[in-house]
Amino acid sequence: xxxxxxxxxxxxxxxxxxxxxxxxxxxxxxxxxxxxxxxxxxxxxxxxxxxxxxxxxxxxxxxxxxxxxxxxxxxxxxxxxxxxxxxxxxxxxxxxxxxxxxxxxxxxxxxxxxxxxxxxxxxxxxxxxxxxxxxxxxxxxxxxxxxxxxxxxxxxxxxxxxxxxxxxxxxxxxxxxxxxxxxxxxxxxxxxxxxxx
Ligand code: GTP
Ligand code: MG
Numbered sequence: 001x002x003x004x005x006x007x008x009x010x011x012x013x014x015x016x017x018x019x020x021x022x023x024x025x026x027x028x029x030x031x032x033x034x035x036x037x038x039x040x041x042x043x044x045x046x047x048x049x050x051x052x053x054x055x056x057x058x059x060x061x062x063x064x065x066x067x068x069x070x071x072x073x074x075x076x077x078x079x080x081x082x083x084x085x086x087x088x089x090x091x092x093x094x095x096x097x098x099x100x101x102x103x104x105x106x107x108x109x110x111x112x113x114x115x116x117x118x119x120x121x122x123x124x125x126x127x128x129x130x131x132x133x134x135x136x137x138x139x140x141x142x143x144x145x146x147x148x149x150x151x152x153x154x155x156x157x158x159x160x161x162x163x164x165x166x167x168x169x170x171x172x173x174x175x176x177x178x179x180x181x182x183x184x185x186x187x188x189x190x191x192x193x194x195x196x197x
Pocket of ligand 2 (some may be wrong): 024037038050
């Protein structure tokens with residue numbers, strides 16, 4: 001699948017503001033600064049659709065991008081960023097949990113994790129919640145350009161081992177680098193399949 005047309009639709013501060021039509025949402029989440037916005041720009045082939053920033057916590061709203069008049073790509077706020085006010089934070093903000101666990105629009109959620117890091121407790125807690133709520137999700141290892149092939153393999157192996165301590169099956173796993181522009185085809189092919197199911 002190739003994305004021909006991607007346009008910004010709206011930013012939502014609460015669940016009631018997301019688009020009311022029946023087009024499916026494919027959403028992206030992860031810790032602040034993991035590379036969500038960069039990945040979205042890579043997938044859409046649009047250099048500046050989602051704002052990329054060196055300052056964590058840039059994306060604070062739910063951003064819907066309309067793709068080829070057929071589905072929405074959704075950029076969710078990052079979690080695990082300490083410098084937001086307490087009322088906004090919780091472990092996962094109300095905005096995130098309302099959307100992820102209550103929105104009927106969301107068809108699939110990509111959880112982004114930094115391929116350089118050991119499995120992070122907050123990601124594992126979030127993934128556990130997804131499992132408990134029966135949310136369909138996959139994991140994208142980001143910034144793979146920062147690792148050698150061997151390092152990436154051992155990082156992925158460590159993650160799989162960790163997940164298999166809790167789950168019988170692994171979720172779909174993807175590897176991406178926005179810097180090297182890799183991982184795009186696999187993720188888009190998977191989304192295409194999701195939209196047809
Ligand atoms: P927030 O919206 O702030 O939560 O961040 P985000 O997850 O959207 O991350 P963003 O895409 O803004 O990227 C954060 C930083 O990581 C920026 O400095 C990017 O240039 C860098 N970055 C993102 N993806 C990659 C990648 O694949 N490789 C490398 N080397 N750097 C990346
Ligand atoms: Mg962002």
